Amino acid sequence: MTAPVVVARGLRKSYGDLTVLDGVDLDVGKGEVLALLGPNGAGKTTTVRILSTLLRPDGGTAHVAGKDVVRQPAEVRAAISLTGQFAAVDDLLTGTENLHLMARLAHLGRAEVRTRSAELLELFDLTDAGKRVVKTYSGGMRRRLDLAVGLLSRPQVVFLDEPTTGLDPRSRNDLWDVIRSVVAEGTTVLLTTQYLEEADQLADRVAVIDHGRVIADGTARELKRAVGSAHVELRRKDGTEERLLTDGSVADVRRILADVERRGIDVEHWEVRSPTLDDVFLTLTGRPAESPVLVASRES
Amino acid sequence: MTTLTPAPPALGWTTHDTTALIGRCIRRSLRQLDTVLMAVMLPVILLLLFVYVFGGAIQTGGDYVNWVVPGIVLLTAGYGSSTTAVDVASDMTGGIIDRFRSLPIRSTGVLTGHVVASMARNAVSTALVIGIAFLIGFDASATAWEWVAAIGLIGLFVLALTWVAVAIGVVASGPEAASGFTFAILFLPYVSSAFVPPESMPSVLEAIATYNPITPITDTLRGLLLGAGAGDSALAAVVWCLGIFVVARLAAAVLFRRGQ
Numbered sequence: 001m002t003a004p005v006v007v008a009r010g011l012r013k014s015y016g017d018l019t020v021l022d023g024v025d026l027d028v029g030k031g032e033v034l035a036l037l038g039p040n041g042a043g044k045t046t047t048v049r050i051l052s053t054l055l056r057p058d059g060g061t062a063h064v065a066g067k068d069v070v071r072q073p074a075e076v077r078a079a080i081s082l083t084g085q086f087a088a089v090d091d092l093l094t095g096t097e098n099l100h101l102m103a104r105l106a107h108l109g110r111a112e113v114r115t116r117s118a119e120l121l122e123l124f125d126l127t128d129a130g131k132r133v134v135k136t137y138s139g140g141m142r143r144r145l146d147l148a149v150g151l152l153s154r155p156q157v158v159f160l161d162e163p164t165t166g167l168d169p170r171s172r173n174d175l176w177d178v179i180r181s182v183v184a185e186g187t188t189v190l191l192t193t194q195y196l197e198e199a200d201q202l203a204d205r206v207a208v209i210d211h212g213r214v215i216a217d218g219t220a221r222e223l224k225r226a227v228g229s230a231h232v233e234l235r236r237k238d239g240t241e242e243r244l245l246t247d248g249s250v251a252d253v254r255r256i257l258a259d260v261e262r263r264g265i266d267v268e269h270w271e272v273r274s275p276t277l278d279d280v281f282l283t284l285t286g287r288p289a290e291s292p293v294l295v296a297s298r299e300s
Numbered sequence: 301m302t303t304l305t306p307a308p309p310a311l312g313w314t315t316h317d318t319t320a321l322i323g324r325c326i327r328r329s330l331r332q333l334d335t336v337l338m339a340v341m342l343p344v345i346l347l348l349l350f351v352y353v354f355g356g357a358i359q360t361g362g363d364y365v366n367w368v369v370p371g372i373v374l375l376t377a378g379y380g381s382s383t384t385a386v387d388v389a390s391d392m393t394g395g396i397i398d399r400f401r402s403l404p405i406r407s408t409g410v411l412t413g414h415v416v417a418s419m420a421r422n423a424v425s426t427a428l429v430i431g432i433a434f435l436i437g438f439d440a441s442a443t444a445w446e447w448v449a450a451i452g453l454i455g456l457f458v459l460a461l462t463w464v465a466v467a468i469g470v471v472a473s474g475p476e477a478a479s480g481f482t483f484a485i486l487f488l489p490y491v492s493s494a495f496v497p498p499e500s501m502p503s504v505l506e507a508i509a510t511y512n513p514i515t516p517i518t519d520t521l522r523g524l525l526l527g528a529g530a531g532d533s534a535l536a537a538v539v540w541c542l543g544i545f546v547v548a549r550l551a552a553a554v555l556f557r558r559g560q
């Protein structure tokens with residue numbers, strides 16, 4: 001890995017008796033996209049808020065772009081942008097006005113405020129909507145504007161907290177494309193998600209977080225391999241179900257279906273399913289081991 | 301990747317950022333002119349009610365409209381502060397404050413933006429209310445200097461109340477709560493010299509009215525607008541306004557930082 005741009009060591013945070021982060025360790029290399037994957041309440045937002053200087057950790061250290069998030073918050077802020085879990089745009093301003101405001105606050109030059117805003121409206125397919133007040137936007141448009149704002153200043157590190165949660169599959173795919181094109185420019189990204197597929201689509205590396213601890217860390221492929229990639233799910237007419245592992249290739253699915261036919265199973269419904277976050281958690285936390293499972297280390 | 305940071309503007313980044321944030325709040329105000337109208341309409345309805353319905357029964361030793369207008373002007377500021385508190389609270393509880401705080405700016409500029417917009421809205425609504433008062437027979441006999449002093453006192457009062465509203469907006473759990481808190485403030489003028497002379501109240505209320513900051517402020521404003529001079533309440537009025545301003549401003553700043 002190249003020199004890490006985001007380094008967290010033993011981050012802890014509690015609210016009263018509730019331990020939200022229980023020693024989070026993370027490294028994100030320069031130009032790398034790391035997905036922090038976890039279910040509701042795992043501590044994703046808390047981690048992102050600490051790394052973006054909005055929240056003080058109770059313990060542990062974190063450095064972003066070489067600066068300490070607690071002792072040098074101003075320097076960290078100059079190097080990052082945050083797009084939070086909930087849309088952070090001004091409903092009473094137009095899309096363009098939102099971008100102009102944030103571009104000025106990000107200290108872009110006068111001309112650049114205009115060109116960069118126009119560029120991002122175009123990129124996020126909001127050029128026409130740019131003249132309209134955000135109150136009239138759909139959820140997807142609002143989220144796109146929100147992400148556009150986050151990319152205005154070409155920050156070194158971009159934090160995206162659940163960038164596509166609540167969007168329909170089509171908007172999600174569109175957004176993935178945009179995020180990928182931004183990432184291609186070499187920006188370091190830390191995104192959080194509840195969807196294994198999203199992590200797979202966008203990230204070079206995935207860290208699985210559960211109950212405030214990183215329980216697995218590796219590439220999406222390593223993770224999927226550990227989980228058992230895709231499977232064919234069958235429901236018989238009598239209501240019983242069966243899951244058959246597959247690598248997802250046409251040949252393999254054909255082999256499985258031929259086998260099912262040969263066994264004379266009365267199938268009511270079948271589908272090929274990719275592994276989900278649930279599958280990951282079943283596999284990872286179903287283990288007796290208390291210590292973090294390193295998917296990566298299983299490779300070597 | 302190196303980012304080119306342009307040279308700071310002549311007046312420095314803080315001024316640049318605050319100007320941008322003021323512009324934002326002014327735009328927001330222009331897009332919700334109905335709230336300014338509400339801040340005018342409610343006091344005007346009260347003005348009409350007091351003058352035409354209750355006024356006849358209240359002995360103030362002169363035309364009742366002349367007695368009540370200063371109080372109505374202060375009430376207008378009260379309604380205006382409600383808008384401010386709601387605006388601040390929706391910033392603080394929506395996601396946008398996180399974005400402002402993650403920018404390399406002094407984030408208290410967000411509050412300054414709301415304060416300046418609030419002053420502008422109040423200037424408009426106060427002018428409208430005084431204009432309507434003139435239409436129904438308000439007889440101001442203030443000299444030019446008394447007008448300047450009256451406007452100065454109103455401005456100081458609005459500034460103090462605006463910061464109270466900002467502090468409320470910062471701590472409130474949401475816009476509805478913020479608006480609830482400011483409505484509590486709106487009851488203050490009723491137990492003061494704003495609508496009826498305190499001497500006509502039961503003794504307990506009279507005591508409250510005497511120590512109610514609204515009383516010296518109304519009395520001073522009334523004296524100035526009616527051309528009778530600032531009177532002996534002027535010092536108390538100014539000290540109250542400044543005191544409220546300083547305390548509310550400090551409270552807002554501390555509460556804003558604590559939220560981090």
Ligand SMILES: Nc1ncnc2c1ncn2[C@@H]1O[C@H](COP(=O)(O)OP(=O)(O)OP(=O)(O)O)[C@@H](O)[C@H]1O
Nearest residue numbers: 015020038039040041042043044045046047085194
């Ligand atoms: N200010 C707070 N006070 C009390 N508890 C909090 C606070 N903020 C977060 N929590 C709790 O911390 C836990 C982790 O929250 P966090 O928002 O980090 O989870 P998350 O992984 O982002 O979840 P989601 O997918 O739902 O966004 C949750 O149980 C949440 O209720």
Ligand SMILES: [Mg+2]
Nearest residue numbers: 044045046085
């Ligand atoms: Mg979250």
